[in-house]
Amino acid sequence: MRRPFLSRLAGGLALVSLALCLASAALFFLGRIPEATFKLGFLLASIAWFVLAAGGKMAGRDEGPTG
């Protein structure tokens, strides 16, 4: 069953996660956060990306009459 709102919400949050991946690297480059924090932040934001992007795709997919 298609859930356009959930799909859009998850897609938007997934993009935020991807931006967080880049932001954590930028903050480390600028010396604002230590390396360990950057790597942990990157890992968590990456997991969030996969969960939200895959979830968004699933919510947006039309499973057909039996789905």
Add this chain to the structure above:
Amino acid sequence: MSERIGRLTAAMDRLYEYDREPVSPDKLQSGGKFAGLFAGEHVAATEFVIGAFFVLHGVGARDLILGLLIGNLLAVLSWTFICAPIAVRTRLTLYWYLRKIVGPGVTFVYNIANALLYCVLAGAMISVSATAVGLLFGIPVPKLGSVLPSSLGWVLITVALGAAFTAVAILGFSKLSRFAEVAAPWIFVVFVAGALAALPRLGVTPDLGNLWEVAATRIWDGVAEAGQAKYGFWHVLSFAWFCNLAMHVGLSDMALFRYARKWTYGLYSAFGMFPGHMLAWLASGVMVAAIGRELHPGLMAYEAVGVAGIAGVTLAGWTTANPTLYRAGLALQAVTPGWPRWKITLVAGTATTVLASFPVFFLKLLDYVAVYGLVLMPVGAIVFAEHWLFPLLKIEQYRAEKRGWTFNVAALAVWLGTLAVVFALPLHLYFRWLPGWVIALVSYTALAAARRSR
């Protein structure tokens, strides 16, 4: 023999039957689809190796940036002016268009060559993933110049990964394709974030004031590693141009562009070239310099972004090896009529896994990419000649189809003859394809013209 060839080509035709008819207008796709497709397809595991090799081959920073800019622009123009126009005019895949021109026998040979080349490429991608997974188990990566497996651990890890990739390709290729769509943007972010995070280690200050100085003296310093040939601007330009030679000049991306509304959609290939074949290559160069120029994609990504980097390299190999395995299986299915898809994928996967355990294929990836393009390039020249030059010179087109030839002997002779000439040319491997393409174009046209005058 001819009966056997007839059976094989009939089986091959059945495999590709679904795209035998030209694409109808209602199936045409928007430009955005092409941009997305190219952006997702050209950030692969091999980018970790290619960018790093430019550092090891001692390319200077200025040569690299200029070479990548111009070479990738030439690749985009090749898609736009060579591949897309033929695809849009015919609305056919290369397979079916080639069949009209060279006959089913030569198309069959082309398919087999393509399948074998795909297996080697997928093997290289598995090897790249193995460098990441091996890191978890402390398995050393084979040294530059290695041909044979360096340790039992390396063999075990490549066999395990090859078996896993093959199993997934058999059990759920379509699911993995959807997963690959999700993974592609993140893999690109791994490259960009990895390079950004590696810069402080190389001494780049947060205000970027010394970025160029570090790039030119600590990353692309113009000094080749021991045992590696020195490359310069022309090598980089040529490599960036021919990296996807089989797809643009070799015309295999007719399969994509037959869905384009206009031939100018070839320009959308820039969305794959500049992020994937420029930014990702530059990023992997930064990462390899940051770990002391050791060609170890797993370590490069791990040092740069941590555990996520190991996942990034593994996924990059996995998501790109699988479609390659699938294509190899599809091409190989032609020689095994009646075999189910799983059995063919198993054969292709087994061959690929064996190849992956030989590190030479990923340690010589740049040369392999050149050979891959060279082998298939003459076929693109033959199709180009038949499509554009024959009507101009009033030479009859599609004689193989009209006369029911199994083999267009002239085309086969030009293909093999061109390969013999290009492999004998006293030029660097990277510079042979362009004269080869001209040789194939001129000799195929000349043979057809001579036949007409007789």
